[in-house]
Amino acid sequence: MAKGCATCHLGPDTRPLLAGYPPLDDAASFAADRRPGTSAADYLAESMAAPEAFPSPAFAGGSGPSDSMPRLRLTSEEIEALVAYLLSD
Ligand code: HEC
Structure with a gap:
């Protein structure tokens, strides 16, 4: 929510x-x-730090103004916390 x-x-x-x-x-x-060869945590971190490196195959166009994942200028601590949050259940 915060980001x-x-x-x-x-x-x-x-x-x-x-x-x-x-x-x-x-x-x-x-x-x-x-x-292939990229762990879950590394893939999620990369998706946040450099979204254009590997566009998600699950995306075919959204309803918002942006058709790509924005660069959100997250710190490495924020990325680490988000990855842990997304991988926890
Ligand atoms: C303006 C809408 C938008 C916002 C805000 C946004 N994203 Fe995304 N995100 C996208 C789009 C579009 C894609 C698909 C294209 C790509 O992979 O870069 C994506 C892809 C991703 C993926 C890869 C998903 C997959 O299926 O492989 C991750 C992980 C992700 N976003 C995490 C985040 C996180 C964490 C934040 C907040 C820090 C965030 N996104 C904010 C639009 C957004």
Whole structure:
């Protein structure tokens, strides 16, 4: 919520305001398989730090003004906390 992720993404505890963006509520189930050789935690961290490195196959266009994941200038501590949150259940 604090970083704006919940506006676009379905999260473990929140519903998005916009439609069409990749759901993250079950990130633990897909993150390890997105990129061969990339762990779930590394994939999620990369998606936040450098979204353009690997566009999600779960995205086909959303209802918001932006058609790509924004660069949110997260600190490494924030990324670590978000990855832990998304991978916990
Ligand atoms: C303006 C809407 C928007 C916001 C806000 C946003 N994202 Fe995204 N996100 C996207 C789009 C679009 C994609 C798909 C394209 C891509 O993979 O870069 C995506 C992809 C992702 C993925 C990869 C999902 C997959 O299916 O592989 C992760 C993880 C992610 N976002 C996390 C976050 C986090 C964490 C935040 C908050 C710090 C955030 N996003 C904020 C739009 C958004």
